[in-house]
Amino acid sequence: MPELLAPIAGNVWKILIAVGDKVELDDEVIILEALKMETPIYCDDNGTITAIRVKEGDAVNEGDVLAVIG
Amino acid sequence: MFDIFKQLIMSSGAVSLTGGNLIMWLVAFVLLYLAVKKQYEPLLLLPIAFGILVVNLPLTFLMEPEHGLIWFFYHYGIENDIIPPLIFLGLGAMIDFGPLIANPKTLLLGAGAQVGLYVTFFAAILFGFDLREAASIAIIGGADGPTTIYLTSKLAPQLLGATAVSAYAYMALVPIIQPPIMKLLTTDHERKIVMSKLRPVSRLQKICFPIISAMTIMLLVPASAPLISMLMLGNLFKESGVVERLTKASSNELMNIVTIFLGLSVGATMTASTFLSPKVLFIFFLGLFAFIISTASGLLMAKFMNLFLKNKINPLIGAAGVSAVPMAARCVHKVGSEANRRNYLLMHAMGPNVAGVIGTVVAAAILLKNLG
Numbered sequence: 001m002p003e004l005l006a007p008i009a010g011n012v013w014k015i016l017i018a019v020g021d022k023v024e025l026d027d028e029v030i031i032l033e034a035l036k037m038e039t040p041i042y043c044d045d046n047g048t049i050t051a052i053r054v055k056e057g058d059a060v061n062e063g064d065v066l067a068v069i070g
Numbered sequence: 071m072f073d074i075f076k077q078l079i080m081s082s083g084a085v086s087l088t089g090g091n092l093i094m095w096l097v098a099f100v101l102l103y104l105a106v107k108k109q110y111e112p113l114l115l116l117p118i119a120f121g122i123l124v125v126n127l128p129l130t131f132l133m134e135p136e137h138g139l140i141w142f143f144y145h146y147g148i149e150n151d152i153i154p155p156l157i158f159l160g161l162g163a164m165i166d167f168g169p170l171i172a173n174p175k176t177l178l179l180g181a182g183a184q185v186g187l188y189v190t191f192f193a194a195i196l197f198g199f200d201l202r203e204a205a206s207i208a209i210i211g212g213a214d215g216p217t218t219i220y221l222t223s224k225l226a227p228q229l230l231g232a233t234a235v236s237a238y239a240y241m242a243l244v245p246i247i248q249p250p251i252m253k254l255l256t257t258d259h260e261r262k263i264v265m266s267k268l269r270p271v272s273r274l275q276k277i278c279f280p281i282i283s284a285m286t287i288m289l290l291v292p293a294s295a296p297l298i299s300m301l302m303l304g305n306l307f308k309e310s311g312v313v314e315r316l317t318k319a320s321s322n323e324l325m326n327i328v329t330i331f332l333g334l335s336v337g338a339t340m341t342a343s344t345f346l347s348p349k350v351l352f353i354f355f356l357g358l359f360a361f362i363i364s365t366a367s368g369l370l371m372a373k374f375m376n377l378f379l380k381n382k383i384n385p386l387i388g389a390a391g392v393s394a395v396p397m398a399a400r401c402v403h404k405v406g407s408e409a410n411r412r413n414y415l416l417m418h419a420m421g422p423n424v425a426g427v428i429g430t431v432v433a434a435a436i437l438l439k440n441l442g
Contacts, residue, residue: 007414026411034416035396037403042411062267062417 002045004067006060010034015056021049023069030054030066045069086128090342097345098123098337101235110242114215114333118235121337133338144335149227153328153335154220155300160325161216161427162304163317165395167279169421172268175375176387176418180425182371183391184433186211186364191437194356199349202226205437207353210237211360212430213244213394219336220297221434224442231340232350236357244397245404247358248365248389252405255369256385261409263384265418273311280305287432293442294435301427364392368422383418390419393426 013033023029027043050070054060079085101119105112121140125133132138135145147153170176187208194204202225209221210233218237222230240247253261284302288295307317372388386406390398399419406415 007412008416035400035420037400037416039403039407039414039416040411 002069003065006064006066009062012054012056012058017049019049083128090346091126094126094342111238114238117333118337121334122340125338125341140338143331147331148223148335153332154216155296156328157216158297159300159304160321162301163308163321165424168271169417170424171271171275173421176421177425179388179391179422180429183364183368184429185367186360187433189363190360202441205441206233207356209434210357211364213241213392214430217430217434232353234336236354240361241394244394244401248401249405251365252389260385263382264413276309291432291435293439294431297431365389387419387422390423391426393430395423399423
């Protein structure tokens with residue numbers, strides 16, 4: 001199953017999706033905050049969100065799994 | 071009764087007001103507005119603006135040598151070079167040199183972006199400034215507030231207010247000044263270049279970095295010692311991971327405390343008689359020129375490096391070689407993501423950005439060594 005990875009280290013600022021949501025390529029799904037700047041993360045695939053691995057406020061490293069798309 | 075009243079009025083500051091004072095009030099109010107309403111570098115502009123306002127109230131003697139309250143802050147903090155190195159201590163405790171360690175060639179970008187400084191140095195001499203003044207103006211191109219204050223207070227203290235305000239103003243204006251130059255000097259294709267993931271940097275490397283670079287830089291350029299030693303000490307605090315209290319004290323409490331005295335003192339140097347001269351306009355103009363040339367030279371340096379690199383770098387990160395940390399890196403990230411929304415350049419831009427800080431300090435030390 002495709003995983004959505006954090007392209008950049010930072011804190012999870014906002015999660016714009018919920019488990020079960022249908023998402024499309026290039027949808028804005030999560031906003032990370034790094035160096036006081038909001039960075040939107042876009043979806044890489046079409047599908048349904050089957051799991052969200054982070055919650056708002058979490059610190060993530062580059063390459064961490066943010067969500068799983070089924 | 072009338073006499074007492076008359077005396078009271080005559081001894082008040084109001085009758086000693088000059089037109090210059092009123093203009094300086096206006097300058098103070100503009101800066102207050104920018105700080106409060108626009109939030110341009112408010113941590114500095116707010117105390118600077120208030121400093122300007124209070125020294126332009128006649129007969130308060132706040133900047134009177136040996137007597138005035140703010141004069142003491144200025145004398146002990148800035149004239150004696152205490153505050154800028156302390157700011158660097160805090161900066162060191164906040165900076166992550168990881169991206170620079172992971173990609174050491176970005177050091178060249180930090181050096182490349184210092185070109186504007188030297189170009190401006192000669193331009194300022196052509197405009198009739200003497201060598202020491204020219205150096206103080208040129209350093210604005212490094213976009214590093216504490217270094218600008220450090221160098222100007224040693225070489226041309228009469229220009230301190232103007233160079234400090236223009237350095238901080240241009241740092242705040244990074245998102246407005248830099249993007250047009252970035253777009254002019256790069257192609258759409260270049261801006262879209264996605265850079266590969268930075269290699270991980272071990273804790274040992276991060277601990278060794280401040281020690282080794284402090285030794286290397288200070289052996290090569292001893293005049294950089296006050297700023298570099300404090301910067302690297304702060305970074306060693308942070309990366310060692312064993313003195314969290316000292317890291318926090320340096321980057322929060324101490325930094326905030328000295329920022330108050332720094333801003334107030336810098337503002338207080340701006341009395342009508344020192345600030346209201348045509349020279350000041352030239353300083354702002356030349357400072358902007360320095361900043362633009364530095365941005366351009368960083369970009370061109372990156373494009374030049376690409377001629378030899380197999381894994382191309384995105385030339386935008388060259389613009390982060392000016393030291394405004396992290397404003398310039400954020401700006402690079404933003405312009406990069408406009409070209410390609412999946413382009414995350416932030417961390418890649420932090421490499422040249424922190425290298426720029428070191429580059430500006432070294433440049434300042436070289437100027438100081440030769441002109442001080």
